[in-house]
Amino acid sequence: MLEVSELHAFYGKSHVLHGVSFSVQPGEIVALLGRNGVGRSTSIKAVMGLVAARGSVVFNKEELVGLEAHEIARRGIGYVPEDRAIFPDLTVRQNLALGMKGRRESRRWKMEDMFALFPQLRERADTRGGVLSGGEQQMLALCRTLMGDPDLLMIDEPTEGLAPKAVAQVSEFLSEMKKRAIAILLVEQKLTISLQISQRLYVMGHGRVVFHGTPDELRDNESVRKEWLEV
DSSP, X not given: OEEEEEEEEEETTEEEEEEEEEEEOTTOEEEEEOSTTSSHHHHXXXXXXXXXXXXXXXXXXXXXXXXXXXXXXXXXEEEEOTTOOOOTTSBHHHHHHHTOOSOGGGOSOOHHHHHHHOHHHHHTTTSBGGGSOHHHHHHHHHHHHHTTOOSEEEEEOTTTTOOHHHHHHHHHHHHHHHHTTOEEEEEOSOHHHHHHHOXXXXXXXXXXXXXXXXXXXXXXXXXXXXXHTOO
């Protein structure tokens, strides 16, 4: 589904990614792990066409490098940024409606499905996004992206700064996506969630991939955890 090869990314003259390669298969959840500043978020921004990049990003057999972000989104990739990027002056219902793409009859997800995933959003359906709690805003960001009916969800730090109850709800959302075989590329600081949710993991350090394996293989590799993950 997604094949990233020798990806380099830049912020101006700053060279952030140094030949990063990873893949996501249909229905698979893959996590990008590592300490802050190692290039995890930049990796998914590069896939999404939001930063200058060279290398290869192939999605469903089509090269994406060089395309604009809106063109990439139309090809079936959904992106939930770390800052959530909801529309604060629009209601929950309006935010969800803006996420829709394509013909109504062809979409797999409806607004009612979002309210079933997160009942709190039903209760807040006519509330402006800007007055929601951080957890509710994250739920809205996840569901708005899902309303676009993507084949691949890329989610950046979905539990960052959330209260424990909201973290649990986001974790349940990811588990539900796993049951429904929705492909996800996940950037997540909490190792416990990544080990529980993912089929495969990539650990990054200094703009490169330094480990690739299964959750069990990472659990068994104490040296990688100590050098690249533990504080």
